[in-house]
Amino acid sequence: MGDQNESGSSKNSKLSAKLSRIEEELKLVDAEILKLRQRKVELQTERALVESEIESLIDSRQNATGSPGDDWDNDNFPWSAEARKILNDVFHLSDFRQYQRAAVNAVLKKEDAIVVMSTGSGKSLCYQLPAVLAKGLTVVISPLISLVEDQLYQLKKLGIEAAALNASTDKEEAKRIDIAVTTKSNLRLLYVTPEKLAKSKRLMNKLEKSTAAGILKLIAIDEVHCCSSWGHDFRPDYKFLNVLKRQFPGVPLLGLTATATEYVLNDVKDMLGIRAALVFRAGFNRPNLRYEVIQKPSSDESCIAEIAGLINTRFPRQSGIIYCMSRNDSEKVADQLRKEHAISAYHYHAYLDPQVRSNVYSKWISGKAQVIVATVAFGMGIDKPDVRFVIHHSLPKSVENYYQESGRAGRDGKEAVCLLLYRFQDIFRQSVMVQEEKVGKKKLYEMVEYATQVSVCRRSCLAEHFEEKWESDWCSQACDVCDSTTNDSSSSEKIDIRQIAETAAGIIRNCSAQGNKKDDGRGRITANKLLELLSKEMKSKSKELLEAALTHLLLNEYFIEEFHYTAYTVISYINVNRTFDSKANQPIWMKAKEAWTKEKEKGGKRRSANAHGGEKKKKVITVSDDEVDEIAHYDNAITIE
């Protein structure tokens, strides 16, 4: 019994001791929590203050009268005289182009900035000149190694020390760069790929040291629109760049792009943590470029013959680029142009042996080859001033891509032509390729809209896309729509395509019903098949009209594309969308060329839509844009059968 009491009291005392230890520790934790809470409040207050400062900076920049260029585009900075001397003596240029000086001044004043300037307008100078003037190191983040090689070559010619660090840099060179980055050296520009930066902790560490030593002066991000998943060319490795502002405090960021809408720019600023960045946006318009869209012939042979004809008649012995959608296309087009049309054309794509690729490039640059036939792998960073024509053999995947690729024409400021060969079928070749991208289909449809315009100036379309002010008479007849010799815009009319839509929807539904009945997975219809059946059912309608109508129905979401995967490929099928039924019986207005709306006679010849000739007389009402919304009922509208 006594033993029991004793062991009971010793257990009690052990437990008491344990309890008091726990309570002691809890007090410490409470004190720690209190401290952390206080720190949290301090940080929240600090954050609110910084955020409000950023907001007021953004406000003051947005509300400032005039453009940001007004404050920055002048020679009143302490370094202005030296900047001009470097421009003349090192770069051998007589004057700045629009916004180059503003961008140079901004980054030298340690401001974050984004420059939006068209292809070939001279974005590189905006960081190369400050790099020479600031005498420290500028890091240039650039996505393409071929572009970097070209820049290194140009810089070497100017006597500016520059290097590149990427997967193929050898050890010796990497060692030399390591030293140059963290000590005072003559290395002015270091080009890195975003992947290299994201993967190399060593490089990040060296750059942190470089920042601490005051050597790193500027980080330039080329093709900065690639940061935004809403842009046309999102690249996952650019996501990593959100650490730059935190890891390299005090080092300004300069983003550069040829194409970015306001929405994409804001996304980029958020992502990089530079919401108050200055934006210098030069006009999108390239007055020396003429834009044209040409109907692409249906067979490959006649398409190549058409291109050959264009080159021989309009651009004899002049330098040009032909862009194709695939490697195969580029090889075939180049081969046939050479063998059958005696045009010195050579293909160029990412899968070519590097030595062959480099030979093709040199031949073209030196003028020994007239035409380079390329996939989009070719282009970023090419700096051939006298490209007189850029022909798109197929539809590009977005307006941004088109603007950038076609913009490689006329970098010398002299007249050049941007020609797009368009045909209905190319929409679906391209849509299966872009359908997995976040905004791939939307971007492609914007491009289709550009290509299928019949009455709106091509430049107006580009201006609208890039959210710029534009009056169509500013085009000076330099597009096929505005040019009265190639187009009479009064020859287009607004027509109601409801009946075509109903017939097409009937074909789709019929096909789907048959497929369901057989229960074997059939019942889907491709755009091509739909067009074929529609042409059979509406024999009096021209093919151009039916193609335009189907395109209009897709772009306006009456119909939709649905994508299906097979073991080898992806196929686009057309289906009727809910919009179609929800707007039943309402007219569907579309602008059409008058030539398309001429009814065909049995033998295939066209005749006027309101010719009598035994057919029902049709009531044609021409309506203005404003009236369209007011016309409520289909019966009142034009009927085309």
Ligand SMILES: Nc1ncnc2c1ncn2[C@@H]1O[C@H](COP(=O)(O)OP(=O)(O)OP(=O)(O)O)[C@@H](O)[C@H]1O
């Ligand atoms: N101020 C200037 N005066 C005359 N030529 C200039 C000026 N600035 C740049 N250039 C020239 O313009 C050409 C294009 O420059 P750069 O390669 O920097 O264009 P870019 O805007 O980067 O084009 P891209 O988007 O195709 O890369 C180069 O040949 C360059 O020497």
